Amino acid sequence: MEATKGLTNLQLxxxxxxxxxxxxxQLKELKQILVNYFASKITEDMDKLFxxxxxxxxxxxxxxxxxxxxKYE
Numbered sequence: 635m636e637a638t639k640g641l642t643n644l645q646l647x648x649x650x651x652x653x654x655x656x657x658x659x660q661l662k663e664l665k666q667i668l669v670n671y672f673a674s675k676i677t678e679d680m681d682k683l684f685x686x687x688x689x690x691x692x693x694x695x696x697x698x699x700x701x702x703x704x705k706y707e
Contacts, residue, residue: 641649645697656664 650662684693687693
């Protein structure tokens with residue numbers, strides 16, 4: 635996925651789709667479909683990273699103990 639200036643191809647498609655009047659329930663359902671789609675893509679990408687780097691649950695545990703904040707001065 636790449637951010638660009640102006641409307642993206644996805645935004646243009648959604649504008650076409652949303653030119654039709656839908657109920658609030660339908661709008662909520664469509665939003666949930668989009669959320670689920672992008673969540674599945676993120677999950678796929680993370681699964682790929684874990685596989686490529688031979689990470690396991692130990693890596694997640696390691697991350698949970700990291701302190702990445704910098705000292706405020």
